[in-house]
Each structure stands twice: as C-alpha cells, then as structure tokens.
C-alpha cells in the first residue's frame with residue numbers, strides 16, 4: 001500500500017515538466033506551433049517569443065492529442081492521469097491549487113525523447129504538403145481515440161481502437177519504426 005506524501009504545487013509542476021521534457025514534448029510542439037496549432041494561442045499569460053509566464057498545474061497536466069498519443073504508446077498515460085487526479089484546483093489555463101497537499105502516487109520519468117523526435121520528424125515532413133486543418137483534425141482524432149481506449153475495458157474493443165490509431169498514423173513511418181525497435185529492446 002502506498003503512503004501519503006506531502007508535496008507542493010511547485011514540486012508537482014516541476015515533476016510534470018520533467019516528465020514532459022523526458023518524453024520529448026518540446027520536439028513535437030516545435031512543428032505544431034510553427035504551423036499555427038499551438039494550444040496557448042490567445043492566452044493572456046503567453047508572452048510572444050518568450051513563452052508561458054504563469055505555469056500552472058492545469059496546463060502542465062493537460063495533454064493535447066499528440067502528447068496523449070505519445071504517453072499512450074509509451075505506456076505512461078495511466079500513471080500520468082492517476083498522478084494529476086490527485087492534484088486539486090485545476091482549472092482552464094489557471095489553477096487554484098493550494099501551496100501544499102498530499103499525494104499517494106508519484107511519476108516515473110524515463111528518457112524516451114527519441115520517440116517524440118521521430119514523431120516530430122514525421123509531422124514536419126507531412127506538414128510540407130498539409131495544412132493547419134489537417135494538423136488540428138489529426139490532433140483531435142488522436143485525442144478522441146485515446147480517450148475511448150481509456151473508457152473501454154473490453155480487450156476486443158481496445159484492440160479495435162488501437163487498429164484505428166495505427167491506421168490514422170500509418171504515415172508516421174519514423175515513429176512506428178523507432179517505437180517497434182524500442183519495444184523489442186533494440187534501442
């Protein structure tokens with residue numbers, strides 16, 4: 001049985017950013033932002049060219065479809081969801097999280113930046129012949145499929161959803177190749 005651990009708002013933000021870095025989120029954000037797909041557009045806390053000026057628990061915990069898909073494929077999604085479920089006061093683009101509170105589970109943070117690097121490479125290449133609408137649509141569809149996968153417990157249905165995600169991302173050749181090598185322990 002896990003013990004309660006006293007933590008702070010700043011500590012969970014730091015732990016979350018560390019996981020996001022180790023999973024390579026920044027590499028996917030680069031082509032996404034360059035194509036106009038940023039999730040921070042029109043936020044009052046965004047300083048253009050500099051970045052977020054008000055890091056909060058809500059935005060740290062939130063995953064767009066691309067990142068959710070990488071967390072899903074790397075097997076880190078459930079621990080991420082469980083961890084942030086313990087953090088009170090999350091809202092839209094801001095938080096009311098207390099300075100100190102207890103949690104039970106913590107985050108593992110393996111370095112798998114190569115997965116996102118490969119995904120970002122595919123995304124960058126595909127964007128040469130696609131538009132912003134395609135990017136937003138893909139991001140939304142991945143978001144929906146991963147949420148559906150989480151909702152269902154029936155293994156048959158889960159497998160069907162995984163097939164759909166594979167079909168949706170079949171042009172992400174670098175990503176799938178690197179992912180397969182990683183799962184076989186070759187990298």
Ligand code: SF4
Pocket residue numbers: 028029030032033037038039040064065066067
């Ligand atoms: S939508 Fe996702 S990939 Fe795009 S900038 Fe936001 S977090 Fe990064």
Ligand code: SF4
Pocket residue numbers: 039040043044045046047051052053054055056059093094
């Ligand atoms: S508060 Fe959230 S949406 Fe606003 S700039 Fe920061 S990370 Fe982006």
